[in-house]
Amino acid sequence: MRQVQTIADLRSAVQAARQRGQSVGLVPTMGYLHAGHLALVDAARRDNELVVVSIFVNPLQFGPREDFARYPRDLARDAALLQEHEVDLLFAPSVEEMYPRPLATFVEVPDLSQTLCGRSRPGHFRGVATVVSKLFHLVQPDRAYFGQKDGQQLAVIQRMVSDLNIPVEVVAVPTVREPDGLAMSSRNIYLSADDRRHATVLYRALQHAKALITDGERDGRRVAAEVAQRVAAEPGVRLDYAEVVDWETLQPADVLQGRVMVAVAAYVGQARLIDNLQLTVHADGRVTEH
Amino acid sequence: MRQVQTIADLRSAVQAARQRGQSVGLVPTMGYLHAGHLALVDAARRDNELVVVSIFVNPLQFGPREDFARYPRDLARDAALLQEHEVDLLFAPSVEEMYPRPLATFVEVPDLSQTLCGRSRPGHFRGVATVVSKLFHLVQPDRAYFGQKDGQQLAVIQRMVSDLNIPVEVVAVPTVREPDGLAMSSRNIYLSADDRRHATVLYRALQHAKALITDGERDGRRVAAEVAQRVAAEPGVRLDYAEVVDWETLQPADVLQGRVMVAVAAYVGQARLIDNLQLTVHADGRVTEH
Numbered sequence: 001m002r003q004v005q006t007i008a009d010l011r012s013a014v015q016a017a018r019q020r021g022q023s024v025g026l027v028p029t030m031g032y033l034h035a036g037h038l039a040l041v042d043a044a045r046r047d048n049e050l051v052v053v054s055i056f057v058n059p060l061q062f063g064p065r066e067d068f069a070r071y072p073r074d075l076a077r078d079a080a081l082l083q084e085h086e087v088d089l090l091f092a093p094s095v096e097e098m099y100p101r102p103l104a105t106f107v108e109v110p111d112l113s114q115t116l117c118g119r120s121r122p123g124h125f126r127g128v129a130t131v132v133s134k135l136f137h138l139v140q141p142d143r144a145y146f147g148q149k150d151g152q153q154l155a156v157i158q159r160m161v162s163d164l165n166i167p168v169e170v171v172a173v174p175t176v177r178e179p180d181g182l183a184m185s186s187r188n189i190y191l192s193a194d195d196r197r198h199a200t201v202l203y204r205a206l207q208h209a210k211a212l213i214t215d216g217e218r219d220g221r222r223v224a225a226e227v228a229q230r231v232a233a234e235p236g237v238r239l240d241y242a243e244v245v246d247w248e249t250l251q252p253a254d255v256l257q258g259r260v261m262v263a264v265a266a267y268v269g270q271a272r273l274i275d276n277l278q279l280t281v282h283a284d285g286r287v288t289e290h
Numbered sequence: 291m292r293q294v295q296t297i298a299d300l301r302s303a304v305q306a307a308r309q310r311g312q313s314v315g316l317v318p319t320m321g322y323l324h325a326g327h328l329a330l331v332d333a334a335r336r337d338n339e340l341v342v343v344s345i346f347v348n349p350l351q352f353g354p355r356e357d358f359a360r361y362p363r364d365l366a367r368d369a370a371l372l373q374e375h376e377v378d379l380l381f382a383p384s385v386e387e388m389y390p391r392p393l394a395t396f397v398e399v400p401d402l403s404q405t406l407c408g409r410s411r412p413g414h415f416r417g418v419a420t421v422v423s424k425l426f427h428l429v430q431p432d433r434a435y436f437g438q439k440d441g442q443q444l445a446v447i448q449r450m451v452s453d454l455n456i457p458v459e460v461v462a463v464p465t466v467r468e469p470d471g472l473a474m475s476s477r478n479i480y481l482s483a484d485d486r487r488h489a490t491v492l493y494r495a496l497q498h499a500k501a502l503i504t505d506g507e508r509d510g511r512r513v514a515a516e517v518a519q520r521v522a523a524e525p526g527v528r529l530d531y532a533e534v535v536d537w538e539t540l541q542p543a544d545v546l547q548g549r550v551m552v553a554v555a556a557y558v559g560q561a562r563l564i565d566n567l568q569l570t571v572h573a574d575g576r577v578t579e580h
Contacts, residue, residue, distance in 0.1 A: 007455065104402060105419070105453035109395045129395070130454070137455040140430075163395035164420070165297065165427040 001083045003090045007138060010091045014052065014139055017088075022049035026141035026168075028132060031055035031092075032072040033081050036176040036184035040145040041085045043173050052139050053082055054091040056098060061127030072189050091139075098134065107133045107164075109156045115250045116152050116263055117274060120240055125156050132157055136166055144168050148290065149175040149183050151261050151276040155250055172290070175275070177203065187271045194236060195269035201234035202264050202275040205242070209262045210277055214287045220244035220253040223262065231266050240265035240272065247278065256281045259290075291373045293380045297428060300381045304342065304429055307378075312339035316431035316458075318422060321345035321382075322362040323371050326466040326474035330435040331375045333463050342429050343372055344381040346388060351417030362479050381429075388424065397423045397454075399446045405540045406442050406553055407564060410530055415446050422447055426456055434458050438580065439465040439473050441551050441566040445540055462580070465565070467493065477561045484526060485559035491524035492554050492565040495532070499552045500567055504577045510534035510543040513552065521556050530555035530562065537568065546571045549580075 025048030062068035113125035181203030315338030403415035471493030
């Protein structure tokens with residue numbers, strides 16, 4: 001695996017692969033890799049001849065009172081993991097390399113960015129869309145891999161790619177979970193042993209929602225209220241939101257049909273955790289999970 | 291010259307050229323071509339093996355009370371001109387092809403979009419940046435050609451390309467003028483014979499500004515005031531703005547040094563016309579024009 005810090009080195013390495021006729025897969029990350037990231041890497045490895053992983057803790061997507069400074073970082077460990085997973089190229093730029101002067105250009109998907117996490121994280125998805133668009137232009141991958149765990153991010157990026165005709169295939173990869181159901185997240189490091197036990201309520205509440213919908217419940221607000229109630233009742237957990245939304249609009253789905261997302265966010269100890277479930281409610285009543 | 295209406299046909303034609311190893315130049319236009327556009331085409335022809343011209347009157351960059359509906363269109367005449375100028379590929383999509391559903395994603399350069407023309411055309415440069423970013427993703431050109439006449443548009447696009455790392459070289463082409471100095475514009479068609487005579491005041495005022503600066507004037511506000519006064523004094527002409535701005539920020543340049551733009555906009559009859567002069571005031575006092 002080759003590791004580069006500069007845009008010039010990244011571009012020339014990718015260009016050399018292109019000239020050899022290789023397909024290119026990109027996995028954008030903020031590092032501190034866990035099994036969820038590695039599932040993205042493995043999917044990219046299966047589909048592409050050149051696999052590029054970026055590690056960049058993007059200041060633009062953190063609010064002023066969020067955890068940019070203390071966000072966990074361990075580049076040496078990440079590099080060793082990526083090497084094991086047969087990554088070809090690791091791009092780990094500095095903030096100065098990505099933002100050599102104050103950014104004046106932003107990519108925004110306002111309608112999908114102001115709901116759900118956007119309400120407590122104004123500017124977050126603008127930061128995500130902007131940096132992902134930069135990475136797409138830098139690498140020009142054939143495919144890019146994102147986890148379903150960041151469901152709203154996935155929706156924003158899919159919409160950006162479609163609306164702006166960006167020539168990349170966005171591949172969604174299912175959430176990887178701990179044995180007790182907790183979704184893998186770099187922020188799980190913030191959890192104490194007690195927090196860690198309570199944090200599983202997100203998964204348990206989502207599984208309850210899935211059972212309700214599978215059993216025929218079609219009132220999205222009722223499902224959301226049940227999820228909210230379970231999460232809020234857990235000691236040491238403060239609910240941010242629980243919603244059932246239409247996948248295309250991310251607006252509350254009153255009547256469940258087509259592709260929907262049950263999404264939940266909560267503060268657990270020092271961490272803000274999110275999780276979701278992506279389902280399709282078919283016309284014949286079947287419910288399938290993505 | 292091949293003419294295509296669909297994104298699929300455009301992509302496959304460009305891809306075929308790429309596979310032949312050809313360089314690609316893009317000239318984005320709204321059609322109703324004049325000598326200014328053809329100067330862009332000729333520059334693209336000199337630099338590239340495949341020349342792509344797009345003709346698309348982009349509704350997203352017109353305000354609700356602007357001239358989208360009556361903007362002049364003549365695709366047959368345009369196609370004949372482009373054929374004469376040895377263009378390889380003309381992309382003339384419908385609005386539905388470019389915007390198959392309501393757009394949810396926007397590219398914005400807010401700091402450069404709210405000054406000058408942005409004040410009387412809110413949303414205009416967001417529309418420009420967004421559609422140009424779509425065209426860049428559709429064609430993936432090596433070089434793209436823009437006229438200096440739309441100075442603020444050029445600044446917005448250069449900044450977007452730099453900030454978002456879009457892999458394209460933006461080539462600025464000098465304004466083409468009528469013998470009496472009037473800048474070529476598709477909107478000149480709106481001018482009556484009387485308007486047409488009065489419209490030259492924009493060029494005359496800019497030439498006066500250039501003379502002042504060449505003679506040593508370094509107070510940007512004084513230059514702007516002289517331009518404003520000359521334009522406002524012309525019968526049948528209503529001044530929108532006259533400003534002297536720093537090229538990087540598009541903010542008023544109090545003291546003229548480095549690259550600056552003298553920009554003017556005015557309503558003449560049924561038309562809103564713009565013009566500008568791009569100068570560098572060197573440290574040794576020399577003044578050069580771009």
